[in-house]
Amino acid sequence: MKLAVRRAANMAMASCLALMALAVFVNVVLRYGFGSGIAASEEVSRLLFVWMVFIGATAAYPAGEHMAFTSLLIPLRAKPRAFAAVTVLVRLLVLTAAVMLAWGAWQQVSVSWDTHSVVLGYPAALLPLPALLCGAGIAVMAVLELVRGEPLDLGHGVEVE
Template sequence: MNSPTPAPVHPAARVAHILMALCLGVMAVAVFFNVVLRYGFGSGIPASEELSRLLFVWMVFIGAAAAYPAGEHMAFTSLAGLLARKPLAFKLLTAVIRVLVMAACAMLGWGAWQQVVVGMDSHSVVLGYPVALLPLPALLCAVAIGVMALVELVRGKPLDLGHGAEVE
């Protein structure tokens, strides 16, 4: 059987996948050892919880930014699927969706920036890292997705309805 060859993975996506795997691996090891020490020996690693929370936040936002260009975010394509047969309406809907994505990114980015500024002078209790590292990935993710949406808007890239375009 001839199976379709997979599309080449962009280097930035590969780096994102590696970073997410590293975050997940370090979290798994830290939590595993913490559980074993806590239940087996009556003591734990205090830094495990802080480290896991920080890595989880970073992993989620790296994943969100990596999922956008691949079209892996949730999509409600019933209206777009109906308008796909009308090129002008579909093009207008695509532009509106891109503008809405950029507006959502602006709001997320603004809120995350405010939290980064607030967290600059605070430090985590156990590890002592600046608390600004917790909202920072939200800011970076918002900027990355906003820029990708802007590039798609400027290039006039149509919505990708390759995931079925059926009612979801």
């Protein structure tokens, strides 16, 4: 299941990147080659970039690919009780940050739902919506990790110098 979700997230990010690159490339060629451009290119690129970033942030969390201060945690491996306490603390901090992100994004979505983009006319709420979904997704994953009692993954240790 995790692999299928990760693969879908990677495909969504790749699609966003490909469409962004195509839109910008075509716009550059039209502007410099023919003196005209596609007005919607900037809006499409901005919207796709925001979605790509938040899809990536959501997909990176269960894979343990977010920034981690493993150099602070590695010495605690020898002390199981302290490591367990720090694990719970880290999960609670992640949960707090994710809820704050989702709450702020929800406020932006609710305020901007009746506003539309200038060129394409899509609801402006589509820009903060991926932040809301990202915050909610990470919060759910953090709660599941807390309930299951999963230890922190310190796989980043090889990257610490």
